[in-house]
Amino acid sequence: MRNRKFLLLLAAAALFAAPVRSAGLPPLPDKPGATVKGYVECEGRGVEGVVVSDGFNVVKTDAEGRYWLKTKLSRSEFVMISTPRGYDPEVYSGFLPKFFCALDKTVGKKEVQQFDFHLTRAANDDYSLLVVADEHVSGRVIDIPPGSGNVIAPVDSIQFRDDFMPRLVEYADSLMRHTPVYGLNLGDMTHSEYWFRNKTGMAEYLHLAKDTPFLMYHAIGNHDHCHKYENDYEAEAEYRKYFGPTYYSFNIGKVHYVVLDDMLYHGRNKYDKIIAPEQLAWLYKDLRALDPGIRQLVVACHVPLAANNGAWDDIWYNLKNKDELFVLLQDYDVTIMTGDWHTEGTTRVNDRIVEYVHPAVTGNWWYRQGICCNGYPAAFTEYVFRGDRLESRSLIDWANGNSKQQYRVYNKGVTSNTGIASSSALDPAGGAPSVLVFFWGVAPNWTFVCRENGEQTYGRGQLVQRYDPLARSLVEEGIIPYERYTWLKQKPVRLYLYTPKDPGAEIEIVGTDHIRNRDFRVVTRIER
Structure with missing residues (x-):
């Protein structure tokens, strides 16, 4: 186990840190003030109009697929692209999208780093999106009472590997015969207390999920922060090591996706439900750079932003700075996707914004498969998009033969x-x-x-x-x-x-x- 984890760490570090240069493209000159440059290319040709960011600055590639960024190493960790419509990014670890490169923090402030990004063409205007949340892979013994040794179900990671993953793969394979499939994970893949107690963390999750047959984007969950750190930046380090940026965007077909981190972490699973000002500033620039023809957004984060108290127009807001976020989204049709609560819910924020809270794959923390603590199925969710239209949304009850019965x-x-x-x-x-x-x-x-x-x-x-x-x-x-x-x-x-x-x-x-x-x-x- 330790050897495999060490090798995965080495591979991830090499992948994130190594500058990737495109063969066959002309040498790229420096520009005054720019500290990062590169190409975005497909099949040996530059791709124009691709949005590139360091999490603070946002630029677009020129007609030859070139970009330059004035990046400050003191605040930026990555250079990333917003994968454009009609393309897919490279893949690493078998199923993760390689839309980013880690900046080398050891170079001099004026030294220019080059990172090139490689795309493949994809006919993806019509597709299915499979959304999962809250797997909590922890290597935890499932016994009643907890700690008694009276085991009632296999270890959670074994249930994830032997029961959930085959059902997810089976369902995706059935779809991929006739439509592209993408994935979105809404966080809490792991549970940080068990990184240390059971030696079960990000590397183990990636190994258990390695057979995922489609690109899976991820959001950070509260339990994907290291509970030992009271500083949000330090608590997110393990996530960044394996998954890259905690906020970013990408396009699938005619839909623009924005993944946000809506927690300011204080350690021991205490956190404020807030989207940091630098994320909002980046989002403003990201949306300004968006193709004006795209009006459909999906905003994904771990912690729910809003919920109904009972009546349709009686809304309770969970996000502290919701007004600052919603004003940025007001000109779009927005589907918000969240997890965390191990339940399911629908909230109409206004006429153009709807939030869906997603049930947990783990359900009631793997004590009994197939059901969350309030009765919803421990399901993953299929969204079917046709162009810029969300055609359907269905919970897939994986513990009951991938049943699509919705009641x-x-x-x-x-x-x-x-x-x-x-x-x-x-x-x-x-x-x-x-x-x-x-x-x-x-x-x-x-x-x-x-x-x-x-x-x-x-x-x-x-x-x-x-x-x-x-x-x-x-x-x-x-x-x-x-x-x-x-x-x-x-x-x-x-x-x-x-x-x-x-x-x-x-x-x-x-x-x-x-x-x-x-x-x-x-x-x-x-x-x-």
């Missing part, structure tokens, strides 16, 4: 009082026979049409805040150790409650998501 039905032993309390024993007695449906991603603006035996009914169904019966049963069975890990404690979610006039009728419920303009149809009966 769970409770129709046996359910009454109108089921799920009111955190314990089934505390649900109020009585109640009429009913059906509960858990639609993935249900939001306050959904509408529902219900029928009994084909005849439409009115006023018999409603969205309610309830405890998911399956998640609650795991808590009651003692499988989820929420007393020790308080963040695993179950919370109520939105379920659709239907109480039929005729308990023996065939019940049809059609829920319509008005953001995605998609219907979800459930046909069921009450079972005795």
Whole structure:
């Protein structure tokens, strides 16, 4: 294990640090004041108009694919490109996009460094994006109670390797027969406490995920910071060593992606939810350099920015400086993608900005596969883009055969009082026979049409805040150790409650998501 980790470190260091020169292109002259220069090329020819940045300055390549930057080594770590529409970057570690080069901090201030970037052509206006979040690869024993040795499931890294990865690869392979596939990881690939305790860190994650058959971009999570450092810059060092910049942009087809770090870390998993001023200044320049024809943005970060308190227009903001961010995004149609909370949710920030919180691959921290602590599936998410249009969004339940069914039905032993309390024993007695449906991603603006035996009914169904019966049963069975890990404690979610006039009728419920303009149809009966 140590030898493999050491070799991975050497390979990463050599890859990030070594200046890459393009063969066959003319020597590149220096320019007054510029300390970094280079080419962006494809098939031996320079690519014009590619955005290049050091995280502070933003320039574009000229007609010959050349760029020059006035970079300060005291503040910049990398030179990076925003991969343009119709191209893919190089790949390293099997599946990571090589859109950046590490600056050599040992050279003199006036010495010029050259970094060239190599692209390949890609017909990617139409594609699928697979989004994952919160794998928490830690090498942790899954026992109940924690530390007892009463093992109820394999070590988390083994579950990730033997169960999750084959399902992800299988699903991607099925898509890649007819469409390009890209990936986005929303952070918490690892858990820094276990870097030291179990010798399971970034290198181990990359080894376990090495069979990923598509480019996977990454965002930094709170647990991808080293908890031993109170300084944000130092805490991010391990992430930068393996993945490069913590904020950057790229284009896939007609969609511009921006990855941000929305945490200011203070050590011991304490952090402010804020986007640093230098990131906002860079984002302003990045968007100004964007092709004016691109109006669709995806903004990805780990910690959610906003959430609904209950009503569609009752929004709670998690990001301290949200106004500064949203003013930069106001001229675009924006899909925000976040993770962290090990649940799923949809928030319409305004008419042009929607945020999706993504469920955790680990679910309830690998204690029981397939379910997050409040009942959502431990899924990855597929987004289908057609040009600049988000055509569909689906949770893929990998623990249940990559199921694309977007709901769970409770129709046996359910009454109108089921799920009111955190314990089934505390649900109020009585109640009429009913059906509960858990639609993935249900939001306050959904509408529902219900029928009994084909005849439409009115006023018999409603969205309610309830405890998911399956998640609650795991808590009651003692499988989820929420007393020790308080963040695993179950919370109520939105379920659709239907109480039929005729308990023996065939019940049809059609829920319509008005953001995605998609219907979800459930046909069921009450079972005795």
